[in-house]
Amino acid sequence: DIQMTQSPSTLSASVGDRVTITCRASESVRIWLAWYQQQPGKAPKLLISKASSLEGGVPSRFSGSGSGTGFTLTISSLQPDDSATYYCQQFNSYPYTFGPGTNLEIK
C-alpha cells in the first residue's frame, strides 16, 4: 500500500499569513493526488484535484503543486474560514490512501 504522510500535523497561523502543508507519498502517485478540507462536523470538501487543479468554487488563495512523491497545498492569505483539517489523498493505486491530516488553527 502507498503510505501518505503530511507535515506539519498541526499548524497555527494568523489571518493574512501564507501557509504551506506538505504531503509525501511512499512511492510515486504521478499527479493523482487530491486535497480536501474538513471543517468540524462536516463532510470533507474537495479543494484540489490532480495535484494542482483548483476545483470550481474554491477560492483562488488555495493552490496545489507537486508530482511523484512530493506535494504541497498553499493558502496564500489565510482567512478565518480556513480553520479546518486538511487531508491529501492518492488515487493512483488501490487501496486509495489518505494522509493523516493537518489541523490548521487560526490564531
Place this chain on the structure above:
Amino acid sequence: EVQLVQSGGGLVQPGGSLRLSCAVSGFTFREYYMDWVRQAPGKGLEWVGRSRNEANSYLTEYAASVKGRFRISRDDSQSSLFLQMNSLKTEDTAVYYCVRLGVDRENYWRGFDFWGQGTMVTVSS
C-alpha cells in the same frame, strides 16, 4: 443540484450486520464510480471500497480491513448505492460517507467531488 443522501446507520453488536444506503440525485448515477469512505471518531479518513460503473461491469474493490466482510452494490434504476457490512468489529465504528469519484472534461479522475452527509455506525456490546 447533486445530492447524496445516506441512511441506515446505528448501533450494532460485534459480529452483527448492517446495511447502509445512499440515494443520489442531480447526476447520471450509472455513469459514475461510487466509493465509501469512513472516519473513526476523532481520526482521519479511510477509503473503504468502490463500485465501478455499468461500463466497467460494476466491478468492486475493497480495503484489506473490510475485504470479505463488506460488500458494495448499487441499483442504477434507483440511483442508489449500498454497503452491506457483515461480521462487524468494534474497529468498524465510524462515520461512513458515500462519495462520487469526479471526472473532468478529459475523462481524468478528479478525486471525490461529492460526499454524502455521513452516517454513524457504532459497533459495541
